[in-house]
Amino acid sequence: MAELKSLSGEAYLALSHGYSAAAAGLAYGAARGPDAARGYGAPGPGGDLPAVPAPRAPAPAAESSGEQSGDEDDAFEQRRRRRGPGGAGDARRRPREQRSLRLSINARERRRMHDLNDALDGLRAVIPYAHSPSVRKLSKIATLLLAKNYILMQAQALDEMRRLVAFLNRGQGLAAPVATAAPLTPFGQASVCPFSSGAALGPCPDKCAAFSGTPSALCKHCTEKP
């Protein structure tokens, strides 16, 4: 598996305060160190499966999906001893049957978590951020936050496009089916300026200023520096 690292505070701010692909990219770039390759590889004694060799390759790899190595029993006892009475482990001695049941439950849970991680990897693959090998992998929480903001941004862009289409259609004397096609938008009808993303870019010298005066990221004039 690749490498993990926490995001800086700024990066999290960028994530939680609306989404901007460029901004997010910058934030992540800055938050990420140049190094990487944190091969989780050796789960080491990590977790509770000391016997399982490096199950965390990016590839489904030797998915430890359930099978236990020969040392499993010993490992199990060690875990129990380590956890002690207060731990999650059962203090009493288990019959072998219960133990094997436990092991199979563990394997199932492990598989489930791996599936979840695969899904997160899939999500990382489709959200815009630097996918370079030198760039650290997004953490789980960052992935979810970024995906959420990305969806919101896309929805907003779509909404704005609909308004733009409606506006242009009206300009050509066409009926505006878009008004009904886009019930989400409060600008769905009438001669309201279709551009209105809320970007603080100053008054639009052209259409936007003539209507709502609200600048838009989709409007060429709005995005141009005065």
Add this chain to the structure above:
DNA sequence: TAGGCCATCTGGTCCT
């Protein structure tokens, strides 16, 4: 060394 992130184990709960 502290803090963040993660994988795994485990027991509990709910659903089929």
Add this chain to the structure above:
DNA sequence: AGGACCAGATGGCCTA
């Protein structure tokens, strides 16, 4: 009964 899901606990790895 068995499986899925969840949350708490534990311990390892890594970076600042």
